Amino acid sequence: MEGPLPDVERLKAGLAETVDRLAEELWGLALRIHASPELAYREAKAAAWLAELLEAHGLRVERGAGGLATAFRAEVPGARSGPTVAILAEYDALPGIGHACGHNIIAAAAAGAGAALAAALPGRPPAGRVVVIGTPAEEGGAGKVRLMEAGVFRDVDAAMMIHPRSSTQLWRPSLGLAACKVEYFGKAAHAAPWQGVNALNAMIGLFNAADAMRQQLRPDARVHGIITVGGEKANIIPEYTAAEFYLRALDKGYLEELRRRFEAAAEGAATATGCRVRVAFDPVIHDPLKPNHAMLDLFGKNLGRIGFAVDAEDTEAGYGSTDAGNVSQALPTIHPYIRTAPDGVPAHSRGFVEAARSPLARAGMVAAAKALAMTALDLLADPEALGAAKAEFARTR
Numbered sequence: 001m002e003g004p005l006p007d008v009e010r011l012k013a014g015l016a017e018t019v020d021r022l023a024e025e026l027w028g029l030a031l032r033i034h035a036s037p038e039l040a041y042r043e044a045k046a047a048a049w050l051a052e053l054l055e056a057h058g059l060r061v062e063r064g065a066g067g068l069a070t071a072f073r074a075e076v077p078g079a080r081s082g083p084t085v086a087i088l089a090e091y092d093a094l095p096g097i098g099h100a101c102g103h104n105i106i107a108a109a110a111a112g113a114g115a116a117l118a119a120a121l122p123g124r125p126p127a128g129r130v131v132v133i134g135t136p137a138e139e140g141g142a143g144k145v146r147l148m149e150a151g152v153f154r155d156v157d158a159a160m161m162i163h164p165r166s167s168t169q170l171w172r173p174s175l176g177l178a179a180c181k182v183e184y185f186g187k188a189a190h191a192a193p194w195q196g197v198n199a200l201n202a203m204i205g206l207f208n209a210a211d212a213m214r215q216q217l218r219p220d221a222r223v224h225g226i227i228t229v230g231g232e233k234a235n236i237i238p239e240y241t242a243a244e245f246y247l248r249a250l251d252k253g254y255l256e257e258l259r260r261r262f263e264a265a266a267e268g269a270a271t272a273t274g275c276r277v278r279v280a281f282d283p284v285i286h287d288p289l290k291p292n293h294a295m296l297d298l299f300g301k302n303l304g305r306i307g308f309a310v311d312a313e314d315t316e317a318g319y320g321s322t323d324a325g326n327v328s329q330a331l332p333t334i335h336p337y338i339r340t341a342p343d344g345v346p347a348h349s350r351g352f353v354e355a356a357r358s359p360l361a362r363a364g365m366v367a368a369a370k371a372l373a374m375t376a377l378d379l380l381a382d383p384e385a386l387g388a389a390k391a392e393f394a395r396t397r
C-alpha cells in the first residue's frame, strides 16, 4: 500500500490540476497575443492582458517595472520570508511576420505557472516568493538587460523561462551577439562620375570581406548583415550607405576577436574606395547562455513526472541568441526548449507562426506551465536544491 504523498508531491499534483483547470483561459490569452503581434517595447496589449490575468488569480502586480512601460513584476508571496524565484515571460513579436518566435507561448506558460502557484502556495510551507517578470523586447531590444540595470532582478536567486521550438530540449547553447551599424561617407557625382566617391562600392567591399572572412571563422561564429541605405538613384554615385550587422560567437572572448577583425575589414573597404567609415556597436552585448544543470535536472524530472517527452539532441540546427544569456551570467538561470512545432520547422519562419497557435503549441504551453511551477516549488521547498543551483553557478564560467 502506498503511504501518504510527501507535501511537495501533493502540492505538485495540485499545481498540475490547477494548470489543467486554467488551460482554456491560458490558451485564449496565447491566441489573443498571437493575433495582435506587437514589436519590442510596444507590447502594451500583451503586457496589460498578462497583468490582468495574473491579478485575477491573486498575484500582486507592479506594472511598468524598472521604468519600462511594457514590463511588469507579479508576486506570489510564500508563507514566510525566503529566497525569490523568477519566472520570465516574453511577449514581443517580429516585424512583418508576427509571432514567428512563439513568444505568445512563453507568456502564457509563465502566466499559467504564476497563477497555479498563487492558487497552491498561500498559507503553505515553502518560504520565499515567486515572481513572474514580464520582460519586453527580447527581439533586439535586450529588455532583460535594462530590467537588470533598473534593479528588477536585484533580489532574484534563480530565474527560469521556456522557449518554443520544433523539439523539447533541456539545454542548448545560445550565441553571444554584438550588433552594429556601419556607415560609409563618399561624395555624390552625377554627370562626372570620376569626381565621385562611391559609398556603395565600400559597402559591397565590406560584405565581400565578411564573406571571405567567414571561411576562416570558428564554426560557431556568425557574421550577417543587411544594407539599410544603398543609394538614391542609379544615375547618382551614392554618397552615403548604411548597413546593420550581427556578429555572434559561443564565447565572449571570440566575439571580441570577431569584432576586431570586422572593424579592420570595414576600414579596409573604406581605404579601398576613398570613403570615410563609421562603425557604431550597440552598447548592449547579448551574452551566451550559461547552463545550470542542477536546475535543468529538476525541470527535466518535472517534465517526466507529467509524462512530457524530451527529444534527442538535434545537432543539425544552428544556435540563436537571447537576452536571457545576460540574466544567466548574473544568476542561476534556465532556458529549456519546449516543442510547439513539428520537427524541422525553424523559428522566425512562417511555419513557426502557424505552429504557435496549433494544438502542439497548446500542449507545450500546458506542459511548460506545469514544469515551471513545479520547478519553482522544488527550489523554494528544498534549500538544498537552490543551494546546488547556486554552487554550480559559482563554480562554472
Ligand SMILES: [Zn+2]
Residues within 6 Å of the ligand: 100, 101, 139, 347, 348
Ligand atoms: Zn526570436
Ligand SMILES: [Zn+2]
Residues within 6 Å of the ligand: 101, 102, 103, 138, 163
Ligand atoms: Zn524567441
